[in-house]
Amino acid sequence: MMTTNKPITFSIKNLDLFYGEKQALNQIELPIYEKEVTALIGPSGCGKSTFLRVLNRMNDLIDSCVIKGDVLYHQDDIYRKDTDIIELRTKVGMVFQKPNPFPMSIYDNITYGPKCQGIKNKQVLNEIVETSLKQAAIWDEVKDRLKESALSLSGGQQQRLCIARTIAMKPEVILMDEPTSALDPVATAKIEDLIVELKKEYTIVIVTHNMQQAARISDKTAFFLMGEVVEFGDTNHMFSTPKHKKTEEYITGRFG
Numbered sequence: 001m002m003t004t005n006k007p008i009t010f011s012i013k014n015l016d017l018f019y020g021e022k023q024a025l026n027q028i029e030l031p032i033y034e035k036e037v038t039a040l041i042g043p044s045g046c047g048k049s050t051f052l053r054v055l056n057r058m059n060d061l062i063d064s065c066v067i068k069g070d071v072l073y074h075q076d077d078i079y080r081k082d083t084d085i086i087e088l089r090t091k092v093g094m095v096f097q098k099p100n101p102f103p104m105s106i107y108d109n110i111t112y113g114p115k116c117q118g119i120k121n122k123q124v125l126n127e128i129v130e131t132s133l134k135q136a137a138i139w140d141e142v143k144d145r146l147k148e149s150a151l152s153l154s155g156g157q158q159q160r161l162c163i164a165r166t167i168a169m170k171p172e173v174i175l176m177d178e179p180t181s182a183l184d185p186v187a188t189a190k191i192e193d194l195i196v197e198l199k200k201e202y203t204i205v206i207v208t209h210n211m212q213q214a215a216r217i218s219d220k221t222a223f224f225l226m227g228e229v230v231e232f233g234d235t236n237h238m239f240s241t242p243k244h245k246k247t248e249e250y251i252t253g254r255f256g
């Protein structure tokens with residue numbers, strides 16, 4: 001049962017993905033709803049990260065990767081030949097497992113992308129820095145040290161900085177690949193609170209190994225197993241009354 005009337009941002013249909021001979025995704029059908037958090041869960045190697053990378057064509061960087069089926073972003077097939085990939089990756093930003101700030105100042109980390117887009121006005125850049133850092137809930141911690149190296153921040157702060165860097169590009173969707181797995185519980189809690197706050201403005205798709213995290217922060221959950229989506233639906237329903245035996249076994253920790 002689904003309880004959303006939200007518009008659909010991504011609609012994935014009949015998606016097959018191969019790395020050479022090996023099929024990593026098999027007939028995936030999924031909607032991603034606007035301004036919701038969609039969690040992708042499942043055991044190691046089931047295809048969660050592969051699926052996440054499909055959404056902004058990060059798999060293009062892998063030579064052996066072949067994709068069949070439809071990946072519609074606002075009705076537009078992003079795998080069309082004439083898709084502007086830079087624009088796609090601006091609209092569909094990504095945050096990785098390990099915080100990966102550039103080896104430059106906090107300020108320059110945020111302005112790097114906007115400057116590449118041609119924004120030169122200092123005042124505009126200052127505003128982008130302040131708004132992005134505020135939205136990523138790290139402004140108060142860094143506002144007096146913007147010229148310091150981003151590498152001087154703690155792991156949790158670096159990850160929030162990376163989220164701010166993504167926000168600075170004014171995306172619509174933020175993809176997150178296990179964004180808290182390298183962080184301690186306190187830093188993790190801050191990122192989780194932040195994700196819940198961010199979904200007011202952004203559509204978020206997150207890969208997580210942490211069942212409690214999926215249950216706490218997501219609206220929808222997709223359970224992947226061996227390249228297939230076994231179950232998809234409202235997180236509350238899936239965690240209270242899973243439809244499939246495999247889902248139940250996974251979320252209760254019986255395998256994984």
Ligand SMILES: Nc1ncnc2c1ncn2[C@@H]1O[C@H](COP(=O)(O)OP(=O)(O)OP(=O)(O)O)[C@@H](O)[C@H]1O
Pocket residue numbers: 019024042043044045046047048049050051062064
């Ligand atoms: N670049 C690649 N080349 C070949 N095979 C790959 C590549 N990336 C992933 N695979 C294979 O595709 C399958 C799905 O991998 P993927 O990383 O998407 O799984 P996952 O569910 O995200 O796993 P984990 O939770 O361990 O990160 C695995 O069998 C993996 O070995």
